[in-house]
Amino acid sequence: MDTVTFQGTPLHLMGELPKVGAPAPDFTLTANDLTPRTLKDFAGKILVLACVPSLDTPVCDLEMRHFNSEAAKLSDKVRIVAVSRDLPFAQARWCGAANAKAVETLSDYKEGGFGLAYGVLIEELRLLARAVFVVAADGTLTYSQVVPEMTHEPDYAAVLDAVKALA
Numbered sequence: 001m002d003t004v005t006f007q008g009t010p011l012h013l014m015g016e017l018p019k020v021g022a023p024a025p026d027f028t029l030t031a032n033d034l035t036p037r038t039l040k041d042f043a044g045k046i047l048v049l050a051c052v053p054s055l056d057t058p059v060c061d062l063e064m065r066h067f068n069s070e071a072a073k074l075s076d077k078v079r080i081v082a083v084s085r086d087l088p089f090a091q092a093r094w095c096g097a098a099n100a101k102a103v104e105t106l107s108d109y110k111e112g113g114f115g116l117a118y119g120v121l122i123e124e125l126r127l128l129a130r131a132v133f134v135v136a137a138d139g140t141l142t143y144s145q146v147v148p149e150m151t152h153e154p155d156y157a158a159v160l161d162a163v164k165a166l167a
Contacts, residue, residue, distance in 0.1 A: 017119035029106035071102035
């Protein structure tokens with residue numbers, strides 16, 4: 001997918017969407033405490049990377065609250081990570097306000113390297129498109145969903161089915 005829309009207006013995605021079945025692209029993101037986190041930090045876990053434009057928007061807030069609720073029901077072998085270009089301080093504030101303890105937030109604010117590696121950096125806005133990636137415990141990308149319209153939520157059932165197929 002080369003474009004997504006925001007309220008019907010086309011926006012162009014930068015980078016290349018990784019192929020399902022291939023190794024997940026490595027990344028360096030920033031945690032709320034400003035430490036770097038990479039794909040290797042999640043080795044041996046099933047990883048759900050839920051990309052959102054900004055946690056400070058209603059749809060992103062709703063999505064991550066939903067994933068936080070689902071994460072609490074999943075095995076400790078599964079990690080759900082919200083990835084956005086929000087500053088780590090804003091992400092930490094959102095976690096506190098949403099009482100989000102089962103979802104980890106990581107920021108791609110520095111260079112947008114994650115967005116480029118996963119093909120979801122929006123050229124016009126420099127935000128991430130709404131997308132979900134599932135990475136198996138061995139580091140293989142097993143599921144990819146880019147939501148065509150940014151104001152829509154992802155297909156949660158499809159994401160959870162992909163996770164359960166690995167568990």
